[in-house]
Amino acid sequence: MINTHVxxxxxxxxxxxxxxxxxxxxxxxxxxxxxxxxxxxxxVNLLIWTVTEVWYFPHALPSQWGFxxxxxxxNPYSNVSSSLFTSIIIAILTVCVCLLVSxxxxxxxxxxxxxxxxxxxxxxxxxxxxxxxxVYMNIARLFYEFGLNGTLLGVVLVxxxxxxxxxxxxxxxxxxxTDPMLERASRNLGAxxxxxxxxxxxxxxxxxxxxxxxxxxxxxxxxxTGTFFVGAPDISTLPLLLYSASMEGNYQIASIxxxxxxxxxxxxxxxxxxxxxxxxxxKLGK
Amino acid sequence: MTQLKxxxxxxxxxxxxILNDFNLEINQGEMIALLGPSGCGKTTLLNALCGFVxxxxxxxxxxxxxxxxxxxxxxxxxxxxxxxxxxxxLTVAQNIGYGLKVRKVxxxxxxxxxxxxxxxxxxxxxxxxxxxSLSGGQRQRVALARALAIRPDVLVLDxxxxxxxxxVRLNVRHEIKSLQKQLGFTSLxxxxxxxxxxxxxxxxxVLNQGKIEQLGTPEEIYRTPSSAFVANFMGAExxxxxxxxxxxxxxxxxxQIYFRSESVQVTVxxxxxxxxxxxxHFDSDLTCQGHVLQSAFFGHHYRIxxxxxxxxxxxxxxxxxxxxxxxxxxxxxDALHIYNNQVETAAHHVPTSFQSNK
Ligand SMILES: Nc1ncnc2c1ncn2[C@@H]1O[C@H](COP(=O)(O)OP(=O)(O)OP(=O)(O)O)[C@@H](O)[C@H]1O
Ligand SMILES: [Mg+2]
Numbered sequence: 001m002i003n004t005h006v007x008x009x010x011x012x013x014x015x016x017x018x019x020x021x022x023x024x025x026x027x028x029x030x031x032x033x034x035x036x037x038x039x040x041x042x043x044v045n046l047l048i049w050t051v052t053e054v055w056y057f058p059h060a061l062p063s064q065w066g067f068x069x070x071x072x073x074x075n076p077y078s079n080v081s082s083s084l085f086t087s088i089i090i091a092i093l094t095v096c097v098c099l100l101v102s103x104x105x106x107x108x109x110x111x112x113x114x115x116x117x118x119x120x121x122x123x124x125x126x127x128x129x130x131x132x133x134x135v136y137m138n139i140a141r142l143f144y145e146f147g148l149n150g151t152l153l154g155v156v157l158v159x160x161x162x163x164x165x166x167x168x169x170x171x172x173x174x175x176x177x178t179d180p181m182l183e184r185a186s187r188n189l190g191a192x193x194x195x196x197x198x199x200x201x202x203x204x205x206x207x208x209x210x211x212x213x214x215x216x217x218x219x220x221x222x223x224x225t226g227t228f229f230v231g232a233p234d235i236s237t238l239p240l241l242l243y244s245a246s247m248e249g250n251y252q253i254a255s256i257x258x259x260x261x262x263x264x265x266x267x268x269x270x271x272x273x274x275x276x277x278x279x280x281x282x283k284l285g286k
Numbered sequence: 287m288t289q290l291k292x293x294x295x296x297x298x299x300x301x302x303x304i305l306n307d308f309n310l311e312i313n314q315g316e317m318i319a320l321l322g323p324s325g326c327g328k329t330t331l332l333n334a335l336c337g338f339v340x341x342x343x344x345x346x347x348x349x350x351x352x353x354x355x356x357x358x359x360x361x362x363x364x365x366x367x368x369x370x371x372x373x374x375x376l377t378v379a380q381n382i383g384y385g386l387k388v389r390k391v392x393x394x395x396x397x398x399x400x401x402x403x404x405x406x407x408x409x410x411x412x413x414x415x416x417x418x419s420l421s422g423g424q425r426q427r428v429a430l431a432r433a434l435a436i437r438p439d440v441l442v443l444d445x446x447x448x449x450x451x452x453x454v455r456l457n458v459r460h461e462i463k464s465l466q467k468q469l470g471f472t473s474l475x476x477x478x479x480x481x482x483x484x485x486x487x488x489x490x491x492v493l494n495q496g497k498i499e500q501l502g503t504p505e506e507i508y509r510t511p512s513s514a515f516v517a518n519f520m521g522a523e524x525x526x527x528x529x530x531x532x533x534x535x536x537x538x539x540x541x542q543i544y545f546r547s548e549s550v551q552v553t554v555x556x557x558x559x560x561x562x563x564x565x566x567h568f569d570s571d572l573t574c575q576g577h578v579l580q581s582a583f584f585g586h587h588y589r590i591x592x593x594x595x596x597x598x599x600x601x602x603x604x605x606x607x608x609x610x611x612x613x614x615x616x617x618x619x620d621a622l623h624i625y626n627n628q629v630e631t632a633a634h635h636v637p638t639s640f641q642s643n644k
Contacts, residue, residue: 181371187358188336188365189385189436203375 049255069252073260079241080257087237090152090227091220094159098167098216101160103209106171107201110178124168127161132225140229150234158226163216170215174208175201214268221264288347289314289472290335290363290440295344297334304330305496308344312440315470317463319483322493323519328476329368330496332442335474336365348439364433366443370425372417378428379404379413385436403431406465423454430462434471441473447482459486480520484508492516510623517544517623524550524599528568542625543572547589549621550601553614566594572617574599578607 055062148154186196245254295308333339337358407427511517522544576594
């Protein structure tokens with residue numbers, strides 16, 4: 001009798017011990033599911049739309065699947081391919097413009113002795129301080145006077161204004177972390193300031209500058225508002241196309257475009273992961 | 287033949303002058319050690335020579351070339367930096383050959399010179415390593431080879447050994463010295479380690495607050511330090527202020543007596559301790575009686591602290607002495623460095639053999 005008593009007691013104990021664990025376990029599962037739904041729900045929806053040919057409203061799933069719209073998108077004469085091309089050209093040019101400004105500016109501003117240092121640094125932040133719309137509307141008005149509206153150059157400039165904030169600030173950080181003694185050692189061995197800059201200082205700052213380029217590239221690829229005000233309707237980039245496609249209710253084209261926009265982000269994420277050590281990235285903030 | 291000449295040099299940071307009216311001449315093939323406490327301006331002097339700190343007044347000559355106003359890259363004075371300042375994105379060979387590449391020397395020639403230097407500094411086979419994978423001692427050698435590659439007129443070294451551990455430091459110290467003898471370069475080496483200066487230098491300049499206190503051969507500096515500061519800095523850690531009780535003197539004068547702990551002869555008297563007074567006597571020799579405060583093992587001797595009246599004296603002794611042992615200390619006249627507070631009046635009390643020490 002004592003024996004059974006003990007077994008019952010131990011069973012109860014066991015149950016009590018397992019219960020909170022099981023409860024926790026199910027709670028966790030639920031939490032993860034909800035989280036995944038919130039996070040991936042829209043993406044799953046988007047993925048489904050890319051392979052939909054016919055989908056009527058009350059149905060949970062499309063009634064006709066297929067790759068018809070993919071063919072349409074990757075048709076060399078479709079406006080998706082041409083927009084993709086325009087987008088990439090603009091992004092590359094934007095990176096070039098930002099580099100041209102941010103490398104010298106970043107180097108100059110990394111010197112503590114630079115007069116009005118803080119003022120210059122803040123200058124590149126100012127466009128971000130105002131609501132986007134106001135800034136871009138005014139830029140569009142200004143560009144109109146110079147005949148820049150609707151030109152590739154105009155759009156590149158608008159993207160650069162946005163991108164410069166990243167590139168200048170990150171470049172300043174990158175140059176600030178270079179050891180001034182390395183520069184001295186180079187001068188000491190007979191190299192002039194320009195030779196020293198290209199052979200010693202720039203290689204030290206390169207990881208940060210590459211990171212800033214990637215940011216600028218991605219930002220430019222995703223940029224909508226500025227392009228809309230300055231470029232539309234003559235210049236069509238992927239985000240603009242996405243916008244008009246969804247306005248027209250062409251969700252297939254919009255979804256595929258969105259998917260295409262995702263590719264460079266993931267690609268660069270992998271590059272950053274592969275080529276940049278966390279220490280390097282952590283230095284950026286200093 | 288004078289290779290480097292610094293004349294009335296004034297240099298500093300902004301309005302803060304660190305070097306005031308600095309003068310120094312270095313002969314061809316000579317190694318001079320700049321010795322001085324932290325913050326006395328050693329690095330500032332090297333930076334002024336290399337063109338990193340502007341000279342506000344005075345001239346610097348290399349041979350008969352005036353370099354005072356030249357930019358850093360035109361001076362042909364190379365520096366071995368305290369932090370080495372090697373370029374992490376370049377290999378060992380690229381670091382060493384950099385100065386030659388800048389001078390547009392042909393690639394094959396650069397390679398020959400780099401290989402030659404790798405042999406000299408004993409880094410054969412490491413030419414393709416990244417400098418970040420080298421040990422401290424190896425980095426030091428790369429820095430040295432890099433500075434020597436362009437055959438500079440003058441080589442300056444800023445505490446080249448301070449980042450190395452004790453054993454490696456001894457090795458590298460000897461290597462730098464023998465390299466200097468072998469290659470015959472003119473050099474100026476900064477250190478705050480007196481032993482390093484004694485071993486390596488042909489002449490030593492002891493610096494204090496941006497001024498040379500004494501310039502001389504290691505023997506001169508060690509044996510006949512010209513001031514209390516030099517004596518103290520060169521390891522004469524015992525200091526006694528001897529108050530002159532000679533009433534015939536016009537003013538009360540004190541003599542500053544310095545001596546090393548190893549020049550103190552320690553004897554343990556056989557009489558009872560009570561018969562000893564705690565006192566210091568200075569005639570031409572210095573004698574003191576006192577009690578042992580503590581004793582520390584220093585390897586080949588014990589360093590004992592002895593309380594003599596108001597003074598605590600450090601002395602080296604071959605064996606350990608328990609606390610409170612009564613001892614008699616004696617320092618012979620030739621081991622004392624004596625300086626006067628009032629140089630004119632107290633002169634007659636100094637034994638004639640010390641007149642030159644003032
Ligand atoms: N960049 C600078 N700006 C202003 N003052 C400086 C600067 N560098 C050094 N000093 C000052 O100049 C003085 C001499 O400095 P220096 O670096 O020449 O000393 P040091 O003899 O090399 O000392 P250590 O043995 O510690 O290296 C110090 O008082 C220091 O505070
Ligand atoms: Mg220093």
